[in-house]
Amino acid sequence: MRSPAVPDPLMAPPPGVRRAAGPPRAGLHPARAMAADNRYWKRPFGEERATCPDTVDDMTAAITRPHHPRHHAGGTPWAAARALAHRVAEPLGLVEVPLTGAAGRTLARPLAAAVDLPGFDNAAMDGYAVRGDGPWRVVGGVLAGGPGAAPLAPGEAVEIATGAPVPAGADRVVPYEVVARHGAVVSASGDGAGKRHIRRAGEYVTAGRPVLPAGSVLTAAALGLAASVGVDVVTVRRAPTVRLLLTGDEIVTAGTPAHGQVRDAIGPTLTALLRAWSADLVDVRWTPDHPAAVTAAAVERSLSDVDVTVVGGASSVGPADALHDVLTTAGATIHVDGVDCRPGHPQVLASRAGHWLVGLPGNPYAAMVAAFTLLQPLLAGLAGRTLPALPRVCLDGTPRVHATATSIVPVRWDGAAPSVVDGARPGHLGAAALADALAVVPPAWRPGETVELLLLPQ
Ligand SMILES: Nc1nc2c(c(=O)[nH]1)N[C@H]1C(S)=C(S)[C@@H](COP(=O)(O)OP(=O)(O)OC[C@H]3O[C@@H](n4cnc5c(N)ncnc54)[C@H](O)[C@@H]3O)O[C@H]1N2
Ligand code: MOO
Secondary structure, three states, X not given: OOOOOOOOOOOOOOOOOOOOOOOOOOOOOOOOOOOHHHHHOOOOOOOOOXXXXXXXXXXXXXXXXXXXXXXXXXXXXXXXXXHHHHHOOOOOOEEEEEHHHOOOOEEOOOEEOXXXXXXXXXXXXXXXXXXXXXXXXXXXXXOOOOOOOOOOOOOEEEEEOXXXXXXXXXXEEEEHHHEEEEOOEEEEXXXXXXXXXXXXXXXXXXXXXXXXXXXXXXXXXHHXXXXXXXXXXXXXXXXXXXXXXXXXXXXXXXXXXXXXXXXXXXXXXXXXXXXXXXXXXXXXXXXXXXXXXXXXXXXXXXXXXXXXXXXXXOOOOOOXXXXXXXXXXXXXXXXXXXXXXXXXXXXXXXXXXXXXXXXXXXXXXXXXXXXXXXXXXXXXXXXOOOOOOOOEEXXXXXXXXXXXXXXXXXXXXXXXXXXXXXXXXXXXXXXXXXOOEEEEXXXXXXXXXXXXXEEOXX
8 A cells, every 4th residue: 555645656747737846866876787688788789781872981970979987888789679679579469440440550360351342343434335346336324333234235335434333245445535426426536455444343352362461550551441342340459558657856747847847848759659659648647756656656556557658757877767776676577778879878678467668768859769769669569560660771961970879860851861950969859850750870880871760750
């Protein structure tokens, strides 16, 4: 039972409530040793290098930036951390949902056609369905959705609309553009040996055949395809339930912050990302740094509740950063403790009995980087999807690169090659807000080498 002195850990601040700044973060705190496991990683993992054509290859852009000693302790290499977050996730159970509510969900079973597509022989062009060689006698007309026409005899034609059922016996449809009509007689005005312009029943797919494999995301086109083949209900993976826990005495959720206070930027960013990643965001809660038992109780409860708890802040080594201790006390397994990337180094992936926790750094751009590193792959794994493949491209411009860590750099992709958006700072989303993607720049990248891109949802 919780002590009555400890406020409800999952109590969100009422909208508009401004909180006073918490107690100052005074006093020395022993830096935590990096997880011994991380020393296993001796060299970059999965960071392929390829060179762009026509670029200078003999320059170096490696600029080593000063970092706190903990940074130099390393961490799981970026690509390995991303792959691990996907690999450790067991796909969630199956649910049946109506097509109307299935956008973004992941098929748990192959999607099979319930009907032939097209369902019947139909016209691909507006014109005349004809039988035999012309000229033809027009014996009627047929519209899409209307009653069909009687079978054609040789030398007969019916005027026909695109999508209307082609009468039995018709060889082809002659488009209006290439016929001449005189009274009840039409003749081909051009080369009569053109295309048939008839879409035959089952030409696209026949009933019972799979049209999409399990693991496919129900995109806009996939939803339309499912409807085309007569499907109303799809079997998908349950959407992972997610709670966003924001930590920090200084955090306010609305209005203009007072001196010492900071407006929450992680909540709005993560809410949008989680929507794009088809997670079921259950709620966004706030816990103060003090007393630490509040965060502990919130994490404890959340680890028995939702599929994924995302904690904003509390991941580093400061006096108020309680997450590691909380996870240890909760008996959680820590899979990733620090990732060798800039920004976003202090991120955490942990689990307990099928419940997951992703700890994001408090700095908002670093939090966004961490969400792409650990959270997106985890959600993909839970949804039974493959790890999203990253396009590999040449960059326009030279980003700041780190000698030993992966740099995650906002880029704008409105030309042939994405160009670097300058001014990215861990605590500021200004550059990311102007970007279309984040470039994954491997350690000691050199101009002319390609990079992978994490595409930002709109
Ligand atoms: N001695 C060390 N200090 C720090 C290290 C380190 O390795 N050794 N790492 C730095 C890096 S890198 C980051 S990132 C931060 C991560 O800190 P935490 O995850 O523990 O987060 P906080 O300390 O609570 O906050 C950091 C920063 O972010 C602001 N913040 C927090 N939450 C939000 C939010 N929801 N919206 C907007 N801004 C937020 C907070 O006010 C702080 O300014 O640690 C460095 N220190
Ligand atoms: O990496 Mo911190 O994650 O630089 O702001």
